[in-house]
Amino acid sequence: MNLGPLSRLTQRGVNQQDVVITHEDVDRAHDRVRVSAARAQRGPFSKFRLLWLLVGPGILVMLGENDGPSMISYAATGARFGIGFFLPFVVLTFCMAIVVQEMTMRLGSATHRGHAELIFDRFGPFWGWFSMIDLGIGNFLTLITEFIAIRAGLGFFGVPPWAAVGSALVFLCLAVAMHRYWTWERTLLAIAVFNLIFVPVALLTHPNWHSVGHAFITWKPLPGLSQDTLIIILADIGATVTPWMLFFQQSATVDKGLTTKDIHLGRIDTVLGAALAATAAVATIIATAPLFVHHMTAENFQGAEFAQALQPLIGRFGAALFALGIVEAGMVASVTISISSAYAFGEVVHRPHSLNLPVAQGKAFYSVLFLLAATAGAIVLIPGLPLVYVVLLVNVVAVLAMPPALVFLFMLANDREVMGDLVSPLWANFLATCVVVFLTLAGVLFGVSVIAPNLFAFLGGK
């Protein structure tokens, strides 16, 4: 029986008087009409058309996480350890990210609720606020590092810090000024793909492909176990799996309007994003590996210093591409992380939170987004701030905050009352448990290295 829309609402137990139609709904409905039309089409390109319409949150979250501090971590990895263990290790971390992010996409498609909203509703405000505090602190610290990266990257071209921060804020305003999720997503996707600029930089270093292949197959040469190695390992994990990604992808999935019918293509979106981001990450390690070969110390390098150090090896053009890559990484992530915070804020205080909102209806959403970014940008301008260490530590803190965040995600994805038949299958639960255990153990090992360095040295065979 073909029920009319109002009858369908009544059948679902919704009082028609409760239904308030907003501009946000109208914009999302237009997007869904195009998806439905593409799904109804037959022909060789219909599947690609549907995929094109549905990709976005997965690619954006993965390329967004290839942010300023992440690219600097990968660059530091290549400069400290060269080509070896870390190439396959970074790919493994992206596999972990796929396991985790698939759950958020499934949750968003099934419940049409953001992650913060679900935690508050389902587990109550006590645990909800804990999660929000973790997210708020993590996002703010990460935002600071994005501005550090932008400042460092533009510094290579002689742009003064105030102008670098100012241009990043202007970019943020322009990115959200369209007041339309679809337009914002497509624009940011086009810019985010620029993350692959690290691939030509890697090619300019004329890498030894035999060594690259050998590293992927054997995971060797292995780095020695030391506290420095551990910090790089944690920084590389934190460069791939962080709490803001959970909140962002689920909220973006809801804002885009994905439904349970779209889950399969949502998975492809997530895997595609991980593949692109892993390619850029591996390319960055390969690009800075010559610094390791030439025994150049890179302990206190920011983005611009890596570019300057690479200049004698790959020329001014290659170095400029590297610096631009760092700027792009910081710019895109400053947008996605600010939006992740604003989404979570709106969900928790039950204020409108969508990129489809006109400014008049989304004052709180846009204010949080801009104020967070502006404050983080202003902090970067404080003279004498120890910026270098902050960058690596932010990724370490992200890894430490991940297990508590993952447990809530795990419980929600297995909550039959919320998810129905879309609860996580056994294999997904096994993989998610492995990720939680792995992240927790990595954190514990870091703790041991700080508190009991002798025991750690013993574990490392020294």
Added chain:
Amino acid sequence: MPSKDKGHSSITSTDQELVLSSLEPEQLAGLKKHLIPRRHLKGPERFVIWSLRIYLLFMIVVVFYQVWASLH
């Protein structure tokens, strides 16, 4: 009939029809004010969550110590 929110006067009845026919009820922004029923955590779940919370707080102290030690 569903109502239009204040400030949404430009929404036409065609728009309303489009929204109601193409979005699932739970996707409507206005209906998100309805809370999802609360779930009470079981003993083992509380144990895991509290353990990880204590782990996080402890590790943050470790990180601060590491920063302090590095700066000195």
